[in-house]
Amino acid sequence: MAGSENSVTVHSEWMEYAPLIILLPMMSFAVILFLGRVFNGHPFWKNTLKEGGLIALPVMAASLILSLLLISEFLKGHSAFDSLFETIPWVNTAVWNGGAATDSVSLGFGIYVDHITVMLLFVASFLCLLINTFSIGYMNTDPINDNRNHRFYAEFVLFCSGMLGMVLADSFLWLFIFWELMGLCSYLLIGFYYERPSAASAAKKAFLTTRIGDVFLVVGLVMLWDLFGSLNYAVVFDTYNIEQVAAHSAGTLQWALGLMFIGAVGKSAQFPLHVWLPDAMEGPTPVSALIHAATMVNAGLYLVARMFPFFGADALHGDLDDLAFIIASVGGITAVMAAAIAFVQMDLKKVLAYSTMSQLAYIFTGLGCAMYLANTLDWHHDKDAHYIVIVAFGAALFHLFNHAMAKGMLFMASGSVIHEVHHAHHHLHHHDDHGDDHGDDHDDHHDDHFDAQSMENMGGLASKMPITATAMLVGSASIMGLPLIGGFWSKEGIIANAWRVAQDDPRFFLPAACVLIGAAMTGFYMSRMWFMTFAGKPKNEVAAHVGPTNTWIKTPLFILTFVTLSSIILAGMGFTHWASDTSYSFLSERTLIEGIVYEMDHAFLNSDAFFFILTYIAIFLGAVVGPGLAMALYGGSLAEGETAKPWMRPVLRLSAWMNGRFYFDNSAFRDSTFAIALQNRLYIDEYYDKAMVNIVAGFSNKVAEADSEVIDGTIKSIESGSQSLSTFVRSMTTGSARDYILMVSVGTLVIFFLIWGMA
Amino acid sequence: MDDWISLPLVGFPLIASVVLLAFVSNANQATRDRLASPIRMVCLVFSSLLLVVTTGMFFQYFGNVSWEGISFNSYEFDHRYLWIEALGIHWAVGMDALSFPMVWLTTFLLPVTIIATWNEKNGATYFPIVLAMGGALIGVFVSLDLFMFYVFWELTLIPMFFLILMWGGKDRRYASQKFFIYTFTASVIMLLGLITLYFFQDTSNPMIHAGTMTGRTFDIQTITSHALVENSNGNWYLGANIQKVLFVMLMLGFLVKLPAVPFHTWLPDAHVQAPTGGSMLLAGVMLKMGAYGMFRLPLSLFPHALQYFQLTLMIIGMISLVWGAIVCLGQTNLKKMVAYSSVSHMGVIVIGIATMQPMGWAAALFMMFAHGVISPMLFAVCGAFKHHYHSMEIGAMRGMAKHSPWLATSMMFAWMASLGLPLLAGFVAELMVLIALWYMIAAEGWSVLWMVGPALVLAITAAYYLWSMQRTIFEGGDETQPPASLHGEPVPDITDSEKLAMIILAVFTILFGVMPWIALDMMNDWTVQIFEGLILPILGNFNGGA
Amino acid sequence: MIDPALVSGLSALMFVIGLGGAFTRKNAIIVLMCIELMLNAANMQFAAAAVHHGDTTGWVYTLFAIAIAASEVAIGLAIFLAVYGQHETISLDDVDILKN
């Protein structure tokens, strides 16, 4: 991939409209919010416009269409476009480096499109539209949301605007600005059910945790700015500029990038700033789907991916490998940790949340490895090395794509499950008062302790929600990396590259081992989730009464299932090359069929013995060991009279067999300290809370006290001191004229002796 | 010519205020209540007219003035009347890109304040006092004569004192006196500095406006140009030690006004007790007088001393920034928290100045402006909160989003703006200060640890704002009850006039956040001018010529 | 003729006695007498100086000073009377309702 030597400024008709991709949703934010305030409760607003949902939908569709047009334009051009329209000089200022004049500085806004942009632009706008559709089915059918959905849609479109803006921005600064905008929306949406203390706390936690990362990001940006005098991609990726910087401050650059990486850690919920993501599931499910699985968490990855040109630069050869290692290790550790915690989660969405965390960690590992390779191999000149680097980077990006699609789908599917379970519960227990006003609905929503998200309240739903179950199945398979499905293509690449790097640099055994173990763990917890939810007999009465879901919800699930399954086609088209290097384009090397064959060959019949074995170990772990254990523990056939769709039957049957044949009592593990620790998220949150309460709050209370006692106390004691001095002074005016005369005499004598003495 | 225009800008509000107050002074309570509404209207119309005038000035409708490209120490709309000949005192007014944004801000906040506090009690006297406040503030910003500057500087205390004393909270008696005495103390010391500076003028220099009795002039422009000449000769104007002493004396007055830690404790008391309108003007413009004064006098006159005290200033700024933020975290009173956040934000200004970079200075100027738009909204929210819930305690009222969606929205917006969310006015300034700070650190080889403070504060600021929102806007749950202080009355949302004020403030916060260049360009231009005109020739080798 | 210096010395003594008496005695009348003593000390000094310088104005000063002293006594006694009327004492220590 390459720097700006390839970038050209292209003026094309669709590029002119690129800002609209951002502006349309941004403006509809205000529109929806305003209309919602005004027409809240109005039947037309509520039923026809879906409280803004049907305003957001066309806007998102328009954004998608514009994005697609932009993408197609780009695909024709094959190279990075910079500043598609006149850059807006946002901030004009000057610095002074001691010379004879000040140097003017400009922080402007523009649009920059390259491969990474295009890929993420598609992911974002596509998923935004689907989730918007899903939301209409999900949000507008739940009475608790009545009369506040406009807030949801407004914040939703603002979020989309932020995401799209972040992807399109032409500088790290504007990346950061939109990044923060997303953070705000995420905060607002997590706190959508503001009246729940847990939601309020989760929202705060999310904002604050990412903010901590952002602080580092800002400092990193500032340092980067200082090195380059700009944050524009065109400037900072310029080979000449990088050479200049590399000459004397490669170390500083590594620090800057490292600090920026911490920002990414926060945003993408990696260890140790991961604590916010599970709590963020307090938000409505579409929010979890969109923000906390499909798009926003990808922002961190995007940021790291954006740093690739530094790692790939010749001038910085070998200078940034430590950072690459850190990136990979953070990914590796998080992957295992999150997967382990996911083992014991009972909450459907939390399993997915930890899964998200874990999969993002994979991508980080992949990026870290790719960056290590780019930084240490002489890939600009060596063709083989070039290929290795490109594929490694491409695999990570491809996993990003696959994961976004699959996880978006999984969350929507889980939302659909939760939605229906909740409705079933509602029907069952509150049949009588359903007609009451919303206030009551609202209240009894909280009064009962039924948890619609707990998998303990599900089971055997495969027959009742066929589309959902299918989508969930495909999505899980993709995440697990079952051969030929979705994530398989990218995950194998990541694992392989990790091991490749580990061969070069023994430090990398840590992440490499992690991702390999992680594969098995993924297999286990994803299967566990699916079986607990859809296989076996309904675990209680509610689960037995779950009905099918509505069309708004089904449509996106349906679409995404196919997208996930078609991953092989993308792989065949050379996604891994295209996504990472401008010199490739789709189908540039091979035809589709050839490509698929090549990929198959590459994956399953690797000529290198090491990678051949590695591939099968990974497949064995991810597709056999993990799911096998899960089947043994949680599998089972459906209840009598329930039938699943044909494509799910083998799975169900297999699981029932496994469960019957290999079931073992895992209560020893379940009750072990380790499992309890996992249930408590390894106590990390607790330590953080303790630190907040004891150290930060304690310290700030002390400081506040010092402020009023010491600083203001000084002022007050000056005041009271002068008051008592005043009392003393006035007490000398005794009231007796004799004393006054004495004073006059003393004054006289003092003057006398003073003059006598001096003269 | 429209050059005289700043005369009515200052004079009319003051005169109108005195006339209105005299008009109601001997009326009985019933008549006053009857007069409150028309007087309020008069004040609103009057202040809106001022806004129209200043906006017209911005759009070059009056005088056809471009606010950019005004060279250092020259002024637009400048005008002089002889005031006290013997001492060389003039009614000397003028504006440059440093003062004009502040003047505009003042005229902008006046109508907004009136709208936001539409139903303030005793309106017949309240609104004229607000108007007087505006006149005095404009006077500070337009004056180009040290005497006049000081007169208006102190004159601002009087209306504010009465606003706090007459319309304030429970401890207003203490707070108003503390406010007055504290800032007065600092400014008399500043006055002594000004006078000493005055007498240090070289009488052999040609001084057009010199006093007949003293042979010296109070004219800022003349003094600045003399200092400029002297400084550019490579000498410290007035010699090293004297310059330092004068610098310290002047800065003391301005730092207390700003306020910087450890001279800040008057501010929380004043803010907590002040009525909403008072707080809005206090935070919005009055604090900026300190920063404005720094730029206008010590920084323009004593660049050497500035360089000498750069480290000290940086330390003061850092301490203000961090201390203010940490104290915020420990507050349970909403308004006090917001007041301390002002202290913290003013620390940003001091840091911006201490960077001695055009960018840092422009950032400080923009911070003054942005904080001037944001902080009134913060205080308007606090005021509405207090007004409706009769309490200022964080946590007294939860689930505001349900009871008072407008207030909740305004609060969240204001809080977010204040914590520096991008695309809102505060972000640009903070970012620029950070960049300038790092630039300076890197160029001069300062310790990287200087970045720790600002970085820490970015997180802390978010923490205290989020913490307070969690306990006010959010939560409540099923138990969402009106606060006990309401005694069972229904919970009202903010009134229409308050809504209007919030919307205006929010719109401008977004406007200056999305399009900062509207104001920033002229500020940047001014800083470049002062750097190229003053700082750079003197301290050319200052950064080691990196 | 007596040496003016001796007269001057005597006047200094009288002045010190007068001043000392003024703040040690508490009866207003006695204090008034002490004050007269001080004034007379000045008078003697004027007289001595007039002799010393051979200047007649000194005598004039003395005359005027005597007149002043006389009117002072008159005013003083009148005031003391009024004080006695209200406070029933003219002890300087006891007339102290105004203080601090």
Place this chain on the structure above:
Amino acid sequence: MSELTVVEPFGDGFVAALGPELMLFAGLLVLILLPNLGRGTFRIPGTQIRLPWLLGGNRFKLTSDPRLPSWIATITLTAAFLNILYIFSEGLDRVAIMTESGKEILLVNGFSRVFELIFFGALALASFSSMNRLAVKGSGSKLSEHELYNNRRQGDFYILMITCALGMSVVALAQDLFVLFIGLELASFSTYVLVAFLKESKAGVESGMKYFIVGSVASGVGLYGLSMLYLWAGSLQFSVLATHFATSGTTALPLIGIGFVLVGFGFKVSAAPFHFAAPDAYAGASSPVAGVLATASKAMGMLGLIRMLLIVAAPESSDGSAVWLICFGALAAVTMTWGNLAALGSQNPKRMLAYSSVAHAGYMLAAITAIGAWNWDAAVAGDAGTAAVAVLTALLFHLVVLVAFKLGAFLVLSVLESEGGASSLSSLGGLAKREPLLAVSMFIFMISLAGVPPMAGFLSKLLVIMAIVRVAVGDMGSEIAAGGAFDVGDFHWVWWLALLMVVNSAISMFYYLRVVVVMFFDQPEEGREGPLPSGWQVRTAILLCVLTTVFVGVAGNGLLELCEMAANSLNYDW
């Protein structure tokens, strides 16, 4: 400056030169005579023939009007005041009253005339506003003996006012230290009695006695100092003393003499530690009288100090460390700090104003110290004459405007007194609600006293500080521009007095503001609701004071020029 005209006492031009003073004299005569006109008859001895001779007996309706003396005094004083203004506008003649033997007794010039403006202005306002202050019961012949007696006392009060004015004007004009002393004593005796005038109250007589007895001691010391100076120089003519000082002023005798004289004046200006009787006197006297003490009487003392120190002793101070300079610096520092500290805790507004008056005395003493320091370093002192003129102008200006706001403040208290006392801060409570205009006036007086712009008090304080700084800094600016190097240590030490002064101003803010807070914040005392008793005279006087305070504050140029002219006219040979 016009030529000096020399006039012999009662010679040609004497009447023209002393017009205002003679007007006072005439007024005094009228005041003595007019209220005594009545249907009195004179029985020719040995006969029963009664000739109506109009003195005594049943008074006429007009002459028995208790307001008559007040009107006469007010008109007389105002006329004298206006006469001086007229003289100023016409151009002033400098006239010296000199005996045949060449002894200069009085000198009429701008300087003395400005002081007379202060005296007459203050006294005119005081007598005008006293009109509703003293107990009077109608007029005519149907009054009881007691009431009649009370009405007659009115005459005494205003007679004393005018004699006070006469004494003060003698002080202003005097060119001989002894003449000055006589004037001082005349004014002092009048004020003693004025203070003790409320002889029906314990506080009134007590304050009179204290003021009298301490004042007498002080003037006794002063007179002794005078005699020492006479002993040393053989004359008390200012010109002679000045010449002597220039040649042999560093011996102990004259210095001690001056020191003793200072004690006498120190009491008048209420400088610490000679001020102790002042708070008691102010508290016990009626408010207008207290106002006179704080303004006119203080100006008189200040005038004496200026005469003594500047005309007589200034040439001696050339080395910058002159004894009396250090004494004075210390005295100024102690006085201003003492006054402010004492006022800080005072709960009685009149005592508070008294202590504030002490503090103001300290500020003025600091200015005088600065004049003494004017030529401390020939290299940087610049034009000494103009520096001294600047200080003197500041002093004069301060004394003039003090009349407006200090007296004004006392007059406001006077209104409260007529309701039943103003001896505690709480009596001011709720004034803003009861009498908004009075409260605003008091507010203006207070912040003016504290030195807050745009009031006259600010300008005057600014001038004083400027004057001190000017002396302390001299022409350093020009020297620096010419390549000289100076340090803060090179400032004359009087600069620190200026610093002390601004710090003291800040302290003083506290107690001035407290008055404001009480007026605008506190509730009225029990039984003190509703508007205060009316009295248009005192209110008019207050209004005049407010207008002057504000007007001079924003447009002080005219007054400043007047003061500068007066200061210039003191220009002997410095």
